[in-house]
Amino acid sequence: MPSFQTSPGTRDILPPQAGRWRAFSTVFADVVESAGYQCVIPPMFEELGVFLRLGDATDVVTKEMYDFEDKGGRHIALRPEHTAGICRAFAQHRPATPWKVWYSGSNFRYEKAQAGRYRQFDQVGIEVLGASDPLLDVEVIALGWQFFAALGLRSVELMVNSLGDPGDRAAYIDALRSYLTSQSGQLSEEARATLERNPLRVLDSKRPQDASVIAGAPTIDAYLSNDAREHFASVIAGLDALGIPYRVNTGLVRGLDYYQRTVFEFVATALDNAQTAVGGGGRYDGLVEDLGGPATAGVGFALGVDRTLLACDSEDVFAGESPLVDVFVVDVIDGMTALTLCDAVRAAGYTADRAFDGRSMKSQMKSADRCGASIAVIIGADEASAGTCTVRDLSTSEQTVVQQSELIQHLTLVLGARTPRRNTQ
């Protein structure tokens, strides 16, 4: 047993999985940068107050915050999500609007880990601040949709709903509370507890016992203001115009309190674990103002990297790829020729690896094979004295002998030309 291992809810992302994570971010950046979004990197921790606007009835705030007092006596919290910090940054720096940004990074929530849920978890996402156009909601949703498609996922379902404006929402919650209270005898014990804290979230219950009560509950659409209703209608019209399939789910309630009007969620139906929501978002028009900034509209989404990759696994798409090695240099003299040849080969734009610690030729050839190299360049006694090297094609086993000084030229013949690495010498 080693002295230390990862803390609960955290884990090491090792190769080749780590390479897959990096590729994931790259695909995401490609998709959203095509729509004018720019990368933003907020701090991993903020003053606790920044995050309290997520909702004082939410678990994220009441029991999952990773907070502590720093040496200066400040009450600090590790970010449980990105949106609040980005709104704080907007209020602090006041960039020109609309401010369209994307991010990729870790969040922290003190929860018990299970499949697709960790204490340190990664999200990618986008936020747009300073525009209230419903067609912007459509753009945001569409980019999420297109990203899943870019990964190759097919079994992703989009659910949309409108929570109305704050007044609509309050009126609806009142109506919902009285309905649920009147039916509480039929609700599960857990649902009754949830009803006390936040009636909206009862709608999220997956317990069969609660299904009939939920089915008969009043729905939000009857409580929407005219403005909110028109806004939602435009969102729906935009999704139709883009041909993006969706399901209006009046029971869709997001976990954070700052959402109003449009909310949406991406569900991976191919996942067989409990966490099938791979992403979600919505509009949060009051959040910047709550954080002391100007009244500013906002909309965005966050996608869970772990869960999305689990969905990729279950659909057998977006597998990780190990980096390719073009050339493996086998040097059984003293390794010095391998050192200089690798350097030259890499400078010419090819990938090159070699063995260390003076191992046998057989052992070095095994290493060449294992790393998937296309070509082995062999330096034995004969080659060393003649200034040549033997170039072996590892798939066909054909060998040719060339001057070491002509190796790069030879590689361009068999592997094609490459863009030379930027010279740092």
Place this chain on the structure above:
RNA sequence: GUGGUCGUAGCUCAGCCCGGUUAGAGCGCUAGGUUGUGGCCCUAGAGGUCGGGGGUUCAAGUCCCCUCGAUCACCCCA
């Protein structure tokens, strides 16, 4: 925070029910078979406080208690 399942070699696991020489297998790793050549095959080797602590016993990987960790689910959420 609550509950189920599980911790034995680097990895995947057998052995535990029914306690009894020196704890096994496959894969991986290292070396050799092949004195200059990978994959396939054969042989050998290295690698273990049986998660940790306590208890029962002549004797514990095996039975009991505690604890830590993992995993899945609930709650909630990405």
